[in-house]
Amino acid sequence: METQLYDAIIIGGGPAGYSAAIYASRAGLNTLVLEQGMPGGQIATSDMIDNYPAIPSCSGSELGQRMQDHATQVGAETAYGMVISIERSDQGVFTVQTDMNAYQSLSVIAATGATPRTAGFKGEDTYRGRGVSYCATCDAMFYRGKHVFVIGGGNSACEEAIYLSNVAESVEVILRRDQFRASRGMANRMLSHDNITVRYQTSIVSVEGDTFINSITFKNNSTGIEYEEHFEAGSIGIFVATGHNPATDLVANFVELASDGSVMVDSSMATQTPGLFCAGDMRAGSLRQVITAAADGAIAGVSAYKYVEACKETL
Numbered sequence: 001m002e003t004q005l006y007d008a009i010i011i012g013g014g015p016a017g018y019s020a021a022i023y024a025s026r027a028g029l030n031t032l033v034l035e036q037g038m039p040g041g042q043i044a045t046s047d048m049i050d051n052y053p054a055i056p057s058c059s060g061s062e063l064g065q066r067m068q069d070h071a072t073q074v075g076a077e078t079a080y081g082m083v084i085s086i087e088r089s090d091q092g093v094f095t096v097q098t099d100m101n102a103y104q105s106l107s108v109i110a111a112t113g114a115t116p117r118t119a120g121f122k123g124e125d126t127y128r129g130r131g132v133s134y135c136a137t138c139d140a141m142f143y144r145g146k147h148v149f150v151i152g153g154g155n156s157a158c159e160e161a162i163y164l165s166n167v168a169e170s171v172e173v174i175l176r177r178d179q180f181r182a183s184r185g186m187a188n189r190m191l192s193h194d195n196i197t198v199r200y201q202t203s204i205v206s207v208e209g210d211t212f213i214n215s216i217t218f219k220n221n222s223t224g225i226e227y228e229e230h231f232e233a234g235s236i237g238i239f240v241a242t243g244h245n246p247a248t249d250l251v252a253n254f255v256e257l258a259s260d261g262s263v264m265v266d267s268s269m270a271t272q273t274p275g276l277f278c279a280g281d282m283r284a285g286s287l288r289q290v291i292t293a294a295a296d297g298a299i300a301g302v303s304a305y306k307y308v309e310a311c312k313e314t315l
């Protein structure tokens with residue numbers, strides 16, 4: 001049996017992937033989304049998304065399902081499976097191999113996302129979403145008037161601390177070493193905020209509680225001494241700001257990577273390989289929000305359409 005040739009294969013069924021599918025399908029491209037898990041990507045694990053315009057409050061799994069339904073309504077197919085490799089022939093046809101099947105396409109949009117790095121303390125996973133967060137833009141509102149800790153010493157940790165200082169009562173940065181990795185300018189800007197303090201040479205070892213965290217064990221990294229502090233349950237938050245791991249293994253041979261491992265794209269989401277586009281959290285400079293991932297997907301979908309049209313004209 002001859003393998004079907006798609007116009008666009010989209011790897012990843014998160015906000016970037018399904019937005020790309022909607023735009024590509026509506027432009028008339030024969031479009032397939034390949035997803036290894038639940039529709040919605042990272043938001044599928046989030047109880048509440050409350051910053052997507054016109055949808056003030058919606059569970060992440062519902063929003064993800066609605067994105068997939070919308071893409072299906074306009075003609076995009078979804079197939080489940082983990083993509084394990086991408087190849088591109090000299091004629092420019094992509095072969096996308098999953099753990100179940102191989103698919104061919106004239107263009108590929110990779111929208112495989114990024115995973116926030118964890119800090120590694122005991123209880124981190126248990127209290128994820130109940131005191132432990134990885135995104136100030138997403139979750140700061142839950143900590144209005146409360147005390148929050150920010151773990152990390154890079155530029156993004158400083159940015160998170162500044163963002164949180166406008167919402168939380170007070171912010172304490174937990175810094176493993178005695179100086180910041182962030183640029184001096186960024187660190188000084190953060191330190192100029194009255195309600196931000198720094199606990200130098202300190203790590204969080206573990207957190208405990210019932211529904212919410214009520215105690216944290218810290219370690220003084222210069223003396224090795226551990227000590228526990230108690231809090232009223234629900235009165236504190238811990239924001240882990242140690243960076244993201246963009247999921248770029250599949251495309252690494254075809255693209256230019258930025259120093260943080262994310263993919264360099266131009267304003268049309270094109271990579272240096274013709275016909276390969278990258279969108280959402282995996283691309284360099286992303287705000288890493290649902291709305292920006294969806295916007296990237298829209299741009300990538302239209303760019304794939306223009307690319308495929310040009311290919312067909314030259315056939």
Ligand SMILES: Cc1cc2nc3c(=O)[nH]c(=O)nc-3n(C[C@H](O)[C@H](O)[C@H](O)COP(=O)(O)OP(=O)(O)OC[C@H]3O[C@@H](n4cnc5c(N)ncnc54)[C@H](O)[C@@H]3O)c2cc1C
Pocket residue numbers: 011012013014015016017034035036037038039040041042043045046048049050051081082083084111112113114135138139247250279280281282287288289290291293
């Ligand atoms: C707990 C949590 C809460 C959040 N809350 C908010 C919020 O309130 N508001 C907000 O705007 N943002 C929020 N975010 C951020 C938001 O979820 C991301 O910015 C957004 O999901 C990025 O979309 P994406 O499509 O680029 O990637 P992702 O959502 O990461 O989707 C990537 C998809 O690709 C799939 N995939 C990866 N590799 C493969 C492969 N090899 N084969 C097949 N499929 C693959 C994954 O399974 C996944 O479904 C939150 C994130 C988290 C983790």
